[in-house]
Amino acid sequence: MKLHEYQSKKLFEKYDVPIPRGRISNNASEVKQIAEELGGRVVIKSQVLVGGRGKAGGIKLARDPAEAKQFATDILGMEIKGLPVRKILVDEAVGIDREIYLAIVNDRASRSPIVMASAAGGVDIEEVAHLSPEKIIKIAINPLIGLQDFQARDIAIGIDLPKEHWKNFIKILHGLYRVFWESDATLAEINPLVLSKDRRLLALDAKMIIDDNALFRHPDFMEMRDVDVEAPAEIEARKYGLSYIKLDGHIGCMVNGAGLAMATMDIIQQSGGLPANFLDIGGGAGAEKVAAALRIILSDPNVRVILINIFGGITRCDEVARGILAAFNEVEVKIPVVVRLVGTNAEEGRQLLAGSAIHTATSLVQAARSAVILAEGGSL
Amino acid sequence: MSILINNKSRVLVQGITGNEGLFHSWQMLQYGTNIVAGVTPGKGGDWIFDGKTPIFDSVKVAHNATGANVSVIFVPANYAADAMIEAADAGIPLVVCITEGVPVRDMMQVRMYLDQHNVKLVGPNCPGLLTPGESNVGIIPGNISKPGNVGVISRSGTLTYEVLHAMMMKDIGASTCIGIGGDPIHGLDFIDVLEMFEADPQTDQVVMIGEIGGNDEQKAADYIAQFMTKPVVSFIAGDSAPEGKRMGHAGAIIEDGEGTAAEKIQALRISGVQIARHPEEIAELLIR
Numbered sequence: 179m180k181l182h183e184y185q186s187k188k189l190f191e192k193y194d195v196p197i198p199r200g201r202i203s204n205n206a207s208e209v210k211q212i213a214e215e216l217g218g219r220v221v222i223k224s225q226v227l228v229g230g231r232g233k234a235g236g237i238k239l240a241r242d243p244a245e246a247k248q249f250a251t252d253i254l255g256m257e258i259k260g261l262p263v264r265k266i267l268v269d270e271a272v273g274i275d276r277e278i279y280l281a282i283v284n285d286r287a288s289r290s291p292i293v294m295a296s297a298a299g300g301v302d303i304e305e306v307a308h309l310s311p312e313k314i315i316k317i318a319i320n321p322l323i324g325l326q327d328f329q330a331r332d333i334a335i336g337i338d339l340p341k342e343h344w345k346n347f348i349k350i351l352h353g354l355y356r357v358f359w360e361s362d363a364t365l366a367e368i369n370p371l372v373l374s375k376d377r378r379l380l381a382l383d384a385k386m387i388i389d390d391n392a393l394f395r396h397p398d399f400m401e402m403r404d405v406d407v408e409a410p411a412e413i414e415a416r417k418y419g420l421s422y423i424k425l426d427g428h429i430g431c432m433v434n435g436a437g438l439a440m441a442t443m444d445i446i447q448q449s450g451g452l453p454a455n456f457l458d459i460g461g462g463a464g465a466e467k468v469a470a471a472l473r474i475i476l477s478d479p480n481v482r483v484i485l486i487n488i489f490g491g492i493t494r495c496d497e498v499a500r501g502i503l504a505a506f507n508e509v510e511v512k513i514p515v516v517v518r519l520v521g522t523n524a525e526e527g528r529q530l531l532a533g534s535a536i537h538t539a540t541s542l543v544q545a546a547r548s549a550v551i552l553a554e555g556g557s558l
Numbered sequence: 559m560s561i562l563i564n565n566k567s568r569v570l571v572q573g574i575t576g577n578e579g580l581f582h583s584w585q586m587l588q589y590g591t592n593i594v595a596g597v598t599p600g601k602g603g604d605w606i607f608d609g610k611t612p613i614f615d616s617v618k619v620a621h622n623a624t625g626a627n628v629s630v631i632f633v634p635a636n637y638a639a640d641a642m643i644e645a646a647d648a649g650i651p652l653v654v655c656i657t658e659g660v661p662v663r664d665m666m667q668v669r670m671y672l673d674q675h676n677v678k679l680v681g682p683n684c685p686g687l688l689t690p691g692e693s694n695v696g697i698i699p700g701n702i703s704k705p706g707n708v709g710v711i712s713r714s715g716t717l718t719y720e721v722l723h724a725m726m727m728k729d730i731g732a733s734t735c736i737g738i739g740g741d742p743i744h745g746l747d748f749i750d751v752l753e754m755f756e757a758d759p760q761t762d763q764v765v766m767i768g769e770i771g772g773n774d775e776q777k778a779a780d781y782i783a784q785f786m787t788k789p790v791v792s793f794i795a796g797d798s799a800p801e802g803k804r805m806g807h808a809g810a811i812i813e814d815g816e817g818t819a820a821e822k823i824q825a826l827r828i829s830g831v832q833i834a835r836h837p838e839e840i841a842e843l844l845i846r
Binding site for chain 2: 284286287289290291304320321322359362364389390391392394395421423425433434435436437438439440441443444445446447448453456458489491492520521522541542543
């Protein structure tokens with residue numbers, strides 16, 4: 179789950195990571211007032227959960243409160259990469275001497291958090307990583323003992339930070355590590371951390387991503403979730419414990435297990451079709467879950483055919499078939515449906531479905547081919 | 559022979575009285591798994607399964623009383639880290655965590671702690687292990703595989719079942735099947751298990767089922783090219799997956815263009831691994 183810049187900055191502040199003075203608003207007149215309070219020159223920053231806000235015109239430097247109001251009006255009406263701007267952050271404008279990149283991220287390979295820092299901050303860090311990776315310093319942190327002072331010092335030295343700022347920088351990096359760790363973040367990034375003309379170190383931007391699996395420890399974050407970035411069907415699916423991702427094709431998929439769900443999408447694609455979604459209904463396949471999954475798949479108007487692929491292991495295929503039939507009694511389905519049952523009692527399961535309008539298949543390849551033909555308006 | 563578990567394994571179940579733990583412990587017992595103890599704090603002294611299996615309050619007590627040498631964990635995600643560390647602390651050498659949804663932060667600590675105690679971890683977010691005809695530790699349906707000479711390693715649950723079943727339809731059995739789990743930070747990885755299969759006299763060929771995300775498959779490809787004499791057949795799921803979306807498993811995500819199925823398949827092909835286009839094809843590519 180991504181946090182907005184203003185939400186991340188609020189957290190930073192709690193952990194002694196200094197941020198510019200600023201306030202959040204959704205109203206241009208209020209923005210003018212905030213700009214007056216902050217001394218006139220302010221930065222107007224759209225709060226949307228996508229990268230490239232600046233390039234899209236979503237971040238503007240206003241010279242005075244009147245201009246701040248004008249920019250706020252413009253930006254609040256904007257959409258950036260399909261997302262509406264509902265809130266803007268008004269920050270004091272800071273004179274910049276140097277820009278530093280500083281981030282902590284979970285690293286799969288070393289199985290630990292790593293601090294990444296670069297003297298080439300403020301720009302597109304992916305580009306730096308790609309073109310001149312030697313300009314990014316990385317230090318792995320032992321997850322059992324946490325960040326040590328010498329590591330923070332090594333980073334300060336590595337980015338050529340003048341000595342008089344080391345003490346402050348080390349404090350900031352400790353704060354960033356604590357907010358990263360205690361928030362169960364998978365990323366906490368400051369780009370840029372600036373050395374201002376008045377010799378302060380400040381986090382001008384802030385980005386945090388929280389581990390979805392750790393949200394049970396952070397009920398406050400759950401309330402901060404921005405539902406604009408998710409398709410309504412994805413939000414609905416979460417309520418039923420289903421894992422659903424909307425895609426652009428015409429063949430709706432319902433599968434038990436994430437790996438098998440991906441494999442099903444792959445075979446649809448190999449057979450010349452395009453999957454409309456990823457959907458993992460998890461273990462078993464009771465009527466209630468199948469019904470919820472059907473409703474979610476059918477909420478996508480692009481879906482022309484539904485492919486259900488269930489492996490019956492401990493939950494036998496005949497039980498699964500009964501669940502599917504019960505769900506079809508509950509949800510009206512007007513488009514063709516292909517069901518592939520495999521595993522324990524697969525034959526009994528297929529026989530139960532035989533009398534209905536459902537097409538059955540034995541192999542995955544056969545099921546995918548049938549679905550593609552039906553999606554193109556053909557018949558079997 | 560087999561790897562990691564056999565009919566002599568003495569299995570302890572953490573969370574044996576929960577819904578999942580109870581159901582799957584019964585399944586494991588039916589299979590013939592030697593379950594010697596259960597652990598549920600507060601229920602120590604009780605017996606379940608017709609008075610055959612004792613329950614203890616802690617892993618340490620259960621381990622001392624029964625000599626359990628494998629622990630399988632069914633506790634909810636918010637207690638899983640504690641359960642894994644408890645098992646390691648009690649001296650259990652092999653810990654299998656079925657639980658899905660364990661926070662990454664917990665797994666970073668758990669993995670490091672277990673490594674320091676020389677404890678092998680399988681999972682979390684995995685179906686466990688099956689040595690057909692001998693022992694079933696986890697949730698793999700026992701009836702879809704038979705004893706044989708194929709070692710199976712997988713990041714996914716149902717995809718593994720699919721492959722085991724397709725193998726059995728062609729009368730091909732498994733030496734041991736191990737689900738290493740779908741989380742970004744987990745226990746044994748492909749290379750660890752490949753090494754064990756290479757050394758196992760019962761295993762003549764290996765099936766490796768991977769998916770998008772991370773670069774474990776690429777590392778495995780390097781290992782195979784250098785050290786494996788036994789043939790490897792592989793399927794990689796997620797060729798059609800979009801970038802930046804987590805496909806069900808916490809670890810199944812293409813990030814900044816890295817971790818795609820195409821790059822994994824290419825690396826494996828170069829190492830001489832046969833690639834199946836779909837899971838059913840794996841059984842056809844194996845040597846009969």
